[in-house]
Amino acid sequence: MLTILDRYILKRYLVTFLGMLLLFIPIGIMANLAEKVGKIIDNEAPLGEVIVFYGNFTLVIGNLLLPIFLFLSIIFFTSKLASNTEIVAILSSGVSYWRFLRPYFIGATMVAILIFLMGMFIVPHASIGYNEFEYKYFKRGRKVQETSNIFNQLNDTDYIYVSRFEPSRKVGYNFTFEHFDSIKQLDYKISASNIRWVEKDSLYRMTNYVKRKLRDGVEIMETKRRLDTLFSFKIEDLTPVSYVAETKNLFELNSFIEDQKSKGASNINTYVLVKYKRWALPITAFILTIIAVAVSSVKRRGGMGLNLAFGIGVAFIYIFFDKVFGTLAEQSGFSPILAVTIPNVIFGVFAVYMLMKAKR
Template sequence: MKIIDWYILKRFLVTFVFTLLILIPIAIAIDVSEKIDNFLEHADLGFYQVVNEYYVNFIIYYTNTFMPLALFIAVILFTSKLSNNTEIIAITNAKISFTRFMYPYFIGATLVTILSLLMNHFVVPNSSITRKKFEKEYINNRAQKNDLKYISDFSLQLTDSTYIFIRNFNTETNSGYDFTSEVYDGLKLKSKLVADNIRFNPKDSVFSIQNWRKRQIYKDRDSIFSGSKVDTVFNFTPKDLIYKSALSQEMPSDELIKFIRISKKRGVKNLNAYLVEFHKRTSLPISSYILTIIAVALSFRKKRGGTGINLAIGVAIMFLYVFLMKISEVLGAVAGVDSLLYVWMPNIFFGLIAIYLYYHARK
């Protein structure tokens, strides 16, 4: 790398970090103003616990979320400054092409992309576990807590031939009622187990069923068994009953892929909310390249409005990108659609814009 490359890359990274250091305190200030009442409601909640369990993980989450935005704003700011100081004119007079000029930018974008990918797939999901647990305990209202606590009318396919149904289950007490397990041979019912109550023991990973009745079906006769209580094993845990998109945010990508694969085998109909979360972990970091090209192409030439007009255009484009990203996530979570296509749609759209601006800037 030449001196000019190190100069641009250094300015790139310094401005990027500086922009993040501006955005994160703003996000913290807004969040504190919204949740201060929730913190004060709990007399046993100390300052250290709030910072250690919530805001440390809050910073990790929003640092990762703001990375593309910070990169985009940073590139516009320091490239506009290079242009206003006529440094870019000196570079072009030295017969350096626009493509060669982009070289240090792509190195910087690659560093940000690799960091974002690692955080998205491994660091953020693990930190979200502590943050979500804190929110559930101290921030969520009673209705939200009950929504996560009680599971009603849930059915699940455990294997190709085994199905279960639970009328109601409490994920805090690990107990429920009206439990049914059915085993099929093709379309023919082989056995059916019904229990009034069911309880999961996390220590032994076994289920205790009470007031149970089992019907075993043979070719020429049926056998019925019953009892007051028995311990048995099923191929699921209470965690499998919680079908919430928020749960996917707490899973590292390897665990999330395994969860999706097992859920498909069990016949869960709509897994798009989980697929959207998984695809988003890659699409958002890759957008760093697209946003870098757009930012450089917009601020490469000196404009009458200077940095201000470039920044205004950039912020407008960034908000449009975030708007399309949120819409695509909602549409991608709908059953029956291609979640991969919807998640990548903002990148495809802005990628075409980036290609146009790139070829226009080369001229």
């Protein structure tokens, strides 16, 4: 049951957190709009789509920064409590430091649940519109992604390979399709210098098409300069666009990752990293809460300004670690779970150290 102390701190906790969101999110929208307004006008983006985009922008960016906003809001209102000598009065009344922390952990739990629900179910849907608008109006004409040496197993009998794939043009180079029979012997093999998805006709167009098959020990070869045909796979099976994992909810993402693993996708770490980051964000909320309370619950000569400066510095260092290890996981084969765990372990140890120091 919540006491008067719990309700008092929890109210300040949540009101300050909400105020931080209402303050910084509009600033983020205006900063992004100021940067992108030229492209919006040049590409004649409809007003309705722009409004929907910034609604999605609020959810996507806001969810990523929720732990940081939480961190700064705790430093802000706890510093005020310390400067008004309220914390000294609370502890002098016989309340232990661990008891004093209880409403902070209750608040962190509420925010962590919000982050979990948003990250797993709400933000993925918003990411679809957000990324589609980005690539339609802000990255038009830009090579969105190019991946090489892609090998996918479509099912038990069919395999595809391309040496290079450009999702923006939907073109794969040095394409190979291999079909095996029930006893795992090669039945036929199709190759082409490139394969392109022709959207208006809903078919594939291959250049320098060659089909080889073995019949009674004799190789039969069929060649064509150009061939339009159908395949059972989708062009996205060659390699999904980089943001595809961000658009899937918890259950869809798990299924998608298993599917990509079975196909031998070359960029599987990118998708696994997205999954682990979603699970790590709620934990981050608790770690940053502990650091924020430990830093700001002690009355300092520099006051709130010094605490906020320290908090902003810690936030930037955390983002730096997160980006560095995330890039390692995506580009160098570094374990995604380690890339997510290491920053949290480092800051978790730092949080415990700061908490014990503040308690003393």
